[in-house]
Amino acid sequence: MRTKHLTSSFGISALAGLAMGAMASFAMPAQAADDTIKVGILHSLSGTMAISETTLKDVMLMLIDDQNKKGGLLGKKLEPVVVDPASNWPLFAEKARELISKDKVSAVFGCWTSVSRKSVLPVFEELNNILFYPVQYEGEESSRNVFYTGAAPNQQAIPAVDYLMQKEKVQRWVLAGTDYVYPRTTNKILEAYLKSKGVKPEDIMINYTPFGHSDWQSIVADIKKFGSAGKKTAVVSTINGDANVPFYKELGNQGVKAQDIPVVAFSVGEEELAGIDTKPLLGHLAAWNYFQSVETPANAEFIKEWKAFTKNDKRVTNDPMEAHYIGFNMWVKAVEAAGTTDPDKVIDAMVGVAVPNLTGGYSAMLPNHHITKPVLIGEVQENGQFDVVSKTSGLVPGDEWSDYLPDSKDLIADWRKPMSCGNFNVKTGKCGGKGS
Amino acid sequence: MLLRFFLMGLDRKAGIVLTILAILAVAVPVMTLWVPADSPFHLSVFTVSLLGKYLCFALLALALDLVWGYCGILSLGHAAFFAIGGYAMGMYLMRQIGPRGVYGNPVLPDFMVFLNWKELPWYWLGFDQFWFAAIMVLVVPGALAFAFGWFAFRSRVTGVYLSIITQALTFALLLAFFRNDMGFGGNNGLTDFKDILGYDIQADTTRVALFVATVAALALSYMIASGVIASKLGKVLVALRDAESRVRFMGYDTESYKLFAWTLSACMAGVAGALYVPQVGIINPSEFAPASSIEAVIWVAVGGRGTLAGAILGAVLVNMGKSYFTGALPELWLFALGGLFVAVTLFLPKGLLGLGGQLKAKLPGRKTAALPNVQPANHTADQKGA
Amino acid sequence: MRRALRWLMAVCVVVATSTAVYAADLRPLVQALGSGGYSGTEKALVQLSEAGDPAAVPVIEALQAGDLYVRKADGTVVIARKAGDAFTLTDPLTRAALGDAPAAAVEKIRINNSLRRAISASLGALTLMSSDAGVRRSAADAVFKSRDASALETLTAAIAKEQDKGVRAAMEQARAAILLTGEAASKMTDAEIQAATDTLTARGDRDALVLLNMVAGSGASDTTKRSAAAAVSTLEQKLAFWAALQNLWYGLSLGSVLLLAAIGLAVTFGVMGVINMAHGEMVMIGAYTTFLVQEFFRAHAPGLFDLSILVALPAAFLVSGGVGIVIERSVIRWLYGRPLETLLATWGLSLALQQAVRSIFGPTNREVGAPSWMSGAFELGGLTITYGRLWIVIFAFAVFAALLVALKRTWFGLSIRAVTQNRPMANAMGIRTARVDALTFGLGSGIAGLAGVALSQIDNVSPNLGQGYILDSFMVVVFGGVGNLWGTLVGALTLGTMNKFLEPYAGAVLGKILVLIFIILFIQRRPRGLFALKGRAVEV
The missing domain is CATH 3.40.50.2300 (Response regulator)
Incomplete structure (x- = not known):
């Protein structure tokens, strides 16, 4: 009997110790170094989405590295904080919270699937931070704290x-x-x-x-x-x-x-084709805002740098990578304009910022937190690349509320003051959706 | 009578567990809400939510341990009951959003609006009332478990066959909830909750209250579970875990005993899910994933199968490890987690709570306590009596 | 490819004699291919094919292959083939060598889908008179598809000359297609329309059905329309029959994929009683081994690429089997008699193996190519059977048969059965049970590796590959009855076929749900699976 008690109390006290230890360790405020600006990277590195998202983590590391070589931002070095939400949607929310409240990042670049964005959205709104979302998506959303650098349906x-x-x-x-x-x-x-x-x-x-x-x-x-x-x-x-x-x-x-x-x-890019023998697929199409085969000096340099950064000559570039390239440069510009990384000021400074994209034009941040992009149509080639067969003559502005859905056609988003509304109804003149 | 039932199961171990839970229930609110933010004893709300999540998982592990540890039913589908409880709560929270959704529709959740649904499906009715949702949290997982168990136990489906069909159950539910036509939000699930019982779900006080509710639910479930185990019923359960046929030959209606424990366990899992959803802010079909159920089994195994405290310890510990490693070693954490599982099964066959016993057994002479001997698979089967 | 080469040679002979006459006329048209973007190229192409001169064929073929370039310096259209870093230029019409040029000095004439269509159509029209029956056949098929009215004259002449029965039938179908759909239809007599309709009915596929439907809805006389409608309904019945058969084939093919995935598990789980959650990772390792073997072939022996799969088979078996043996010796052997704990340990191993592969090969898909004998499809009656799937079906059955023989007819198989049935007795009889355990687990893992080679042909080669199959494999083994290989075979084929027959009615998602519910209910009826083992060894 005595032994039994001994064993069990051993385990129980282990539990008690752990619980207290956990609380203590979490209770410690994170050491925020003042000489760096932290940037969160919230992309799955394991699980089902790792296949797509790991590349985006790498491209963010490259962009941050690059910016640091250029002297950093506001005289400080940028410091990436990488976490792995493991393709687990509640974990996305938890990790977002950790990045913002524990690591004190100034902005987060991340998410791929819609559900991961939906999962972190309340966190970003509650803790008032900035998320850059780089993937084409279904639209029907505009948040003050999110900048959508991927394509809305009308851009693809x-x-x-x-x-x-x-x-x-x-x-x-x-x-x-x-x-x-x-x-x-x-x-x-x-x-x-x-x-x-x-x-x-x-x-x-x-x-x-x-x-x-x-x-x-x-x-x-x-x-x-x-x-x-x-x-x-x-x-x-x-x-x-x-x-x-x-x-x-x-x-x-x-x-x-x-x-x-x-x-x-709409979801097949160079990265996906890298896993297939494309000879039988010659001529099938994809619509994106960027293709690796686009011939511009900026793109050539980007590809060169990417291959050097990953030390792999076969790595390809794709559209969401360009979206992060645009988003990151926009953020850098907005922070410089605002003179601070304070999210409120940066959010205000973001609208109207224009930076060069990789297809030879400028992309601008619109008041609805979406950006302007060219739309390219490419045909699959035998080498796994796309041959651009059509390009819109100008830039297409991202339309968050589709004009073709009955419930969203009257809505617009404009985050400039004084409107500051993500779902303004032009019919009723009120903020807050259809308002029926 | 009821009091006696609860007190019956309370041994020293239970006392320690309940004391820790009581301390948590008092200390966490104080440390979060009243200790000033710059004090080293201050707890951030982030931590509170995290601890709340761990305790929800602990409750799930407790429920699983009741059926696996004490009645020998290895359920590889317990996350399904957890998720159903979560969905019931999520539906209540969705209805509470009211006209604050992006489309401003007072009745329909956003995902129904953009799928052009015109009215609420019948199974969503009533979920605007908290009491109704709270009942459903217990009833739906319980009813599903009862129906499933009634068929399975009566047909004497046991062992791996049972485990695999529980996987089939959770996988079928996963696919069903993925379907947008089902009316549960498809892959995106239910999210963007605003308030619960009229309180802002993001407010610090609400979070702390939810945490305290979780502690209370865990404590209550612990008492119920230990009460069941200490009762005569519990003795029968353990007996049929060890030799089901013999118990049956002695005239016990083993199916009913199993069915009771199984249904009770599913209800507990449902409660865990219901508490989990408002704290993490999302419920989506991935909770039904076969892997989530297997993970829950692993928590129990790590802590120590057949000890309720072990289940709690395992769930908290593994999830804490996961939280820590996904941040600290984003590229390598799967090696750490995978290695942990292998190490626990190899070196701690009775889990962490069995560690003390193992050490003690080791002390007199090292030879006697080497790794467990190689046992032929069917040899044990023979002992069990086919 | 061979056909094209032969044709090229034939054309060269013709061209050599007639170049002087034609080259001058075609030159401006060929030159026009290089200007005006896609639409300019298409316009020139149409004119080129309307000129009806076989000398244009090699030019058009070069355009199709992407070998036609514009020399930037003077705007001349040339054929350029890559030779090292530079291009070797030849004149498209005279085939005279024009020297080398660096890559920057030439620009490719790009083609898009509508150009590709126009190219097939014009090659069809131009090659109807070829001396090679195969080329004529594909020309007729191309014309059937394009229904290009300008080819009618040539087609009629070709039919008159044609000796080969099959080719003539194809040409007549092409002619009927043009007649029935073009402007000519309104001028035709009922008898002519009837004849054309009959030709198409004889063809009897879906393309014919489309054309017949057009006739049935056209302005032809009532009798014609009625006979067309009758033909449509017979054809539809016939096609429905073939569709059902096709579905059966899909079921068989899906079933054989399930069989391949599950058969290794039938050994590790079914025979040994190890709940092997790392089984999927063994499949994945097999697929990655295929990738490595192919990389080797690509780098060192590109000519032998078609053999890479054959080399990958033993390699994958050995690699996966070796990993299996290491796992058995280091982890599993401590866990015999505790089957549920093997679940935890192997689950941990599966996480680690996935991450290991992700660290080594990266998280993205790897390209595993199909050898030529596994690409494409052939028609069998009304069935379309793809070579890849056919080989997988054959392979699955071959693996199954080999395993059966190994277990039932060899000394090793005897030892495995002895050890699993009564370990102490087997030990007493001098069987080294530990070694048999390791080899059995290795065998199961090796077979999983073989499955990986096959799956690499139809699925992603990514670290998640195994995850997609593990649950299905367990379902198959449990459904069929643990410990019974025949059960696994019947289980895999039943589930595969059922899935495919539900899919058209219920959709892919609901179909799968129904199959899972079926398994749950089935296990209630037969708690030990389809083929339950009798006797003492049943409680796993």
Whole structure:
């Protein structure tokens, strides 16, 4: 009996000690060094999203390193703080909180999936910090504390559909996506847009698949069947990262050629193609705001630096990387203009900041916290790169509230004073959504 | 009667656990709200939420230990009950947002608005009332567990077969909740909560109150669990863990015993989920992921299977490690975590709480306490009696 | 490729004799290919093909292959092929050598999808008279697709000359397609339309169905329309039949993927009783081994790339098997008799292995190419069967058969069965049980590695590869009955087929949910799986 008590009390006191120890360790305020400006990097380095997000962590480290070589910011060095939210959405919120309240970062660059952004959004609003979100997304959101440097649907999806309609004379559409909010919303917008252009409902096929779907035989066969109705058919793919490789492999194997049924993708970039043999995919399309193959001096230098930084000649660049490049430079400029890293002042200074992008123009931050970007359409080449076949003549401003959805068409966002509102209703003249 | 039930299970161990919980329940609010921020004894709200999260996981681990440690049912799907409880609470919190969503719709949550839904699905009705949501937190996981257990135990599905179908259950629920057509927000889940019972969910006092509620729930569950274990019912449970057939041959209706423990455990997991959601601010289908359930099993194993305190210790410790390593060693933490699991199973077969016993056994002579002997798999099976 | 080469040679002979005559006429058109962007190129291409001169074929083929360049200095259109850092230039029409040029001195004439379509159409029209039956066949198919009315004349002439039955049928179908859909349709007699309709009905695929539907809805006479409609309905029935068969094939193919993924687990989990959560990582290691082998081939023997998969098979077996043996010796062997604890330890190992691969190879996908004999598809009746899937089905069954033989017919298999059935007795009979344990685990892991080679052909090669298959594998083994290989086979094929038959009705997500619910209910009915082991060894 005595031994039993001994053992159990050993364990229990271990528990007690740990609990107290934990509290004490958390209670210690983090040592904030005053001679550096901390920048948080919140990208998954493990789990399902690591495949896409790790690259963005690396590019942030490169950009920060670069800025430090140029003498830092406001006379101080920048210090990256990297954490791993491990593709776990509640952990994203926890890590965001840790970055802001424990590490005292001045701004955070991070997130990829919509759900991770939704998860951290309340944290950034509560603790009043800045998030730069670099990925194309579904729109329908504008927060004072978030700057969206990726594409809104009107900067990617709609120009791509326009291109197919005009140049490829497509009349029949397959909208294929992974079942989550970005494809759902994008397809909703596209469906409304296509119908407004006179496409009949029977000429639109919508298909959703789960994350990481790997057996595409039936769906590709369905697409072929749908495409053999005598009208020119195209597939608009919002299929998410991981599922794309088996999808394209199946397309190649079943002989779906771009000349017959082109597939235009919004989530497939150079990084995703790096895992596939692209010869059978020649001519399939992607719509982005940046391609590695764009020939500008700025891009050439960026690629050179990237390859040197990663010490790997085969590493590719992609659109979200450019978004971070733009976002980081905008933040640097805004901090310099505000003369401080205080989030309130930086947020005010951000609107109107314009920095060069990598495709030979300037991107500007709009009052709705989205940016202006050119829209490029590229065709897949045999070497895994894209050949740009179309580029919008000017820059397209990001539209956060889609004009093609009934509940958001009356909304606008403008974070300049005195309006300072993310969902202003132009019909009712009030801030706060539809207000029905 | 009820009092006697609670007191019956209270041994010295329970006393220590409950004392620690009581200290936490008092010290944390004081240290957070009243100790000035520059004092070394001040606790940030961030820490409070973190501790609250750990304790929710501890409650889940406790629930799991009740069925695994005491009745031999290895559930690899307990996170499903946790997540369902979380969704019930999340639905209440969503309804509380009211017209403050981005579209300003007074009834429909934002995700329904942009999917063009016109009215609330029937299963969302009633969730604007806290009492209703609170009942659902217990009833839905409980009912699911009862139905699942009733079929499974009656058919005498045991061992790995049971474990794998609990995985199938949680995986099926994961896929179902991913579907946007289900009306639970799809992959984005439920988020952007504003307030709970009329209090701002982001206010420090609310967070502290939620933490205290979690401590209370954990303490209560601990007392219930230890009460059950100390009762005659608990003895039967342990007996059927060790030799189910023999207990059955003695005339016990083993299915009912198992079903009771199983359903009780699922309800506890549901409560854990319900407390978890307002503290982390999001509930989404990834909580149903098969890996989350396996992780919960690992907490129990690390702490010590078959000791309620061990389950709590394991859950808190592993999650603290995870929080620390994902920040300190972002690239390497999986090695640390993976290595920990291997090391615990190899060197601490009884978990951390068994460590003392192991050390003690080691002292007289090292030879006797070498690593556990290689035991043939089917040899033990024979002993159990097929 | 070979076909194209042969054609090129044939053309060269023709060109050599007639160059002098044609080159002058084509020169301005070829020159026009290089200016005016995509639309300019397309316009010139159409004129070039309307000229109807076979001498244009190599030029168009060069354009298709991306070998046609513009020399920046004087704007001449040339064929340029990369030779080291520079390009070797030749004249597209006369094939005279024009010397070398650095990469900066030439600019590629870029093509997009609509140009690619125009190229196939014009090559089709221009090569109908080729001396090679294969080329004529594909030309006819190209014309069938493009329904280019300007090719009608050539097509009619070609049909008259054609000796090969198959090729003539293809040409006649192409002709019927042009006749029925072009402007010519309104001038045709009912008999002609009827004949064309019959030709298409004989073709009997989905493309024919589209055209027949057009006829049924066109302004032809009622009798024609009625016969077209009848043809449509017979065709639709036929196609529905083939579609069901096709679905069965998809089910078989998905089932064989599941079988491959699960079969290694059937050894480590089914036979040994180790709940091996690191099984998926063994599959992943196999896939990465394939990647490494292919990298080696790419770097040292690009010509032998088609053999890389064959080399990868034993390599993956050895690497995964070796890792398995190391795991067994270092971790698993301490845990026999505690199956649930193997779950925890192997789960930890799986986390560490994933992270190790991520650290070594990076988190992004790695490219594993398909050898030529695994790419593409062929038609079997109304079925489209892709070579990759076919080989995977064959491979899965081969692995299954080999494993069965190994377990039932060899000394090693006998030892495995002896040890799992009665360890002390086997030990007493002189079997070195520890060694058998290690080798059995190695065998299971090695088979998982083989599965990795196959899966690398259809899925991502990323650190998460294994995660996607682990749960499915467990489902298959448990559904089939732990410890029974035949159960695993039947389980995999049943679940695969069921999934594919549910998918068209319920969608991919709901289909999968229904399969999972089916498994849960099935286990209630048969708590030990499909093929339950009898006797004392049942409680794992």
